[in-house]
Amino acid sequence: MKYVLDTSAILSGKDIPLDEDMYVPSGVLTEISEGGRWHRKLEMMRSAGLTEMSPPGNLMDRVRGHASKTGDDIRLSETDIEVIALAIHVEGTILTDDYSIQNLAKSMGVEFKGIAQEEIDEQWEWEYRCEKCHRWLKEPKDECPRCGGEVKSARLVR
CATH class of the missing domain: 2.20.28 (Rubrerythrin, domain 2)
Incomplete structure (x- = not known):
């Protein structure tokens, strides 16, 4: 199974399956302060095989366009857009507790899982x-x- 991590997955404090293929866009890495406990967790995940990858620009544009149609565009950061685009690119499941990411992912047919909270059930x-x-x-x-x-x-x- 392939997973794409959102910042909320790392900050949740919950266990993340380290034996799976894990990807993270660079935007997530910049949202985690160096030197703190979450940065140490991130470094441990990197040593376990977490792969940093940027999604192709055409997928970023596709996600932005879809977000504009659903009205999620003002609720999503550029990093959130990266997470969804990367999940499309690697055909992975997003690990996130961010309901706005889940909402747009659901409308685009991208799989997601919550970490510390239940997933959305309404779109x-x-x-x-x-x-x-x-x-x-x-x-x-x-x-x-x-x-x-x-x-x-x-x-x-x-």
Whole structure:
């Protein structure tokens, strides 16, 4: 089995299967501070065969495009996008407790497993709604173009 690790998998403190093929994008490595206990865990995982790899740019673009369609784009970091793209590239399962990563992975047909928390069981899409006039918007805005009211994100279950 191939696994792609998100930062949350390393920071969970839970055991990760070291006898499997494990991959991590460089963005995850930069999110873990040097010298701390999590960095030591990361170094142990590297010595057990953790492979650092960057996903191809075309897969990064594909994931970004899909995130834009579901509304997850404002919730995901570039590292999160890397994790999903790398999982597609190596045909692996993502290990993550990040619900936004899980949501987009699910909508793209990418396998994932939670580490310290249960996986999501519903898939969400995000839209934006004016608190004042209740108009629905597809794109995030600071204020409603119709009435100037505050716009908040709203979750839609698919």
